[in-house]
Amino acid sequence: MKLDIVTIFPEYFAPLEISLLGKARRTGLLDVHVHDLRGWTHDRHRTVDDTPYGGGPGMVMKPEPWGEALDALAPPGAAPRMIIPTPSGRPFTQALAAEYAAEPWLLFACGRYEGIDSRVAEEARTRMPVDEVSLGDFVLAGGEVAVLVMVEAVGRLLPGVLGNADSVADDSFAPGAMESLLEGPVYTKPPVWRDRPVPDVLLSGHHGAIARWRRDEALRRTARHRPELLPRLAAGALDEHDRRV
Numbered sequence: 001m002k003l004d005i006v007t008i009f010p011e012y013f014a015p016l017e018i019s020l021l022g023k024a025r026r027t028g029l030l031d032v033h034v035h036d037l038r039g040w041t042h043d044r045h046r047t048v049d050d051t052p053y054g055g056g057p058g059m060v061m062k063p064e065p066w067g068e069a070l071d072a073l074a075p076p077g078a079a080p081r082m083i084i085p086t087p088s089g090r091p092f093t094q095a096l097a098a099e100y101a102a103e104p105w106l107l108f109a110c111g112r113y114e115g116i117d118s119r120v121a122e123e124a125r126t127r128m129p130v131d132e133v134s135l136g137d138f139v140l141a142g143g144e145v146a147v148l149v150m151v152e153a154v155g156r157l158l159p160g161v162l163g164n165a166d167s168v169a170d171d172s173f174a175p176g177a178m179e180s181l182l183e184g185p186v187y188t189k190p191p192v193w194r195d196r197p198v199p200d201v202l203l204s205g206h207h208g209a210i211a212r213w214r215r216d217e218a219l220r221r222t223a224r225h226r227p228e229l230l231p232r233l234a235a236g237a238l239d240e241h242d243r244r245v
């Protein structure tokens with residue numbers, strides 16, 4: 001997979017050199033290119049922003065540098081899927097991460113200030129798919145951190161990036177029987193720590209009992225932290241066992 005990232009803060013993406021994604025880059029699974037938007041400015045101050053039409057606070061990112069960047073990175077005949085992080089976007093979910101992981105080429109546009117002139121996305125849509133995506137109902141200062149999150153969520157789904165393929169299948173929100181459940185608690189050695197024992201069932205070696213316990217704990221945690229993920233719980237559609245959790 002090829003990833004282009006356009007930003008005025010390229011140094012934000014130094015973390016992509018380390019850990020799993022760093023290894024994916026070194027082994028060729030990920031081909032990541034970070035571009036400084038100011039490379040497509042032509043004035044002495046390398047200006048990327050200006051005051052908003054119609055007034056209001058802050059500054060807006062000028063369309064010209066973005067237009068030239070997209071012309072250079074995605075010339076006619078070559079079309080990445082463009083992803084623009086914005087608080088007003090569609091929610092970024094595990095399902096969307098999986099969709100992106102199947103794409104051969106993604107181009108992330110990191111906005112700053114009050115955002116990117118809206119004509120940039122409008123013009124880009126004439127030649128490539130453009131998604132405006134939000135990480136959640138909170139406000140960041142720019143798109144860079146959102147892109148780091150998305151690149152990690154997508155990169156870890158690529159075959160060969162994670163050592164243990166099973167850990168993707170067990171993810172919260174991954175398709176399958178536990179799809180809408182949160183992960184339950186996890187434990188490792190020692191068996192007792194500060195007088196706190198690991199639950200006996202996990203030491204029992206009874207795989208069926210362990211699987212049932214894990215589902216019960218996932219149901220309990222989901223009902224506590226994200227009841228909206230369990231509409232069936234409210235509708236009473238869960239079976240007798242699940243209800244006893």
Ligand SMILES: CN1CCCC[C@@H]1Cn1ccc2ccc(-c3n[nH]c(N)c3C#N)cc21
Pocket residue numbers: 085086087110111112113114115116133134135136137138139140141142143144146
């Ligand atoms: C604060 N400032 C004025 C109000 C509008 C946003 C702006 C800051 N800002 C500029 C570019 C940009 C991109 C993403 C996000 C963002 N915030 N929260 C999310 N879930 C985000 C995503 N994904 C914020 C951004």
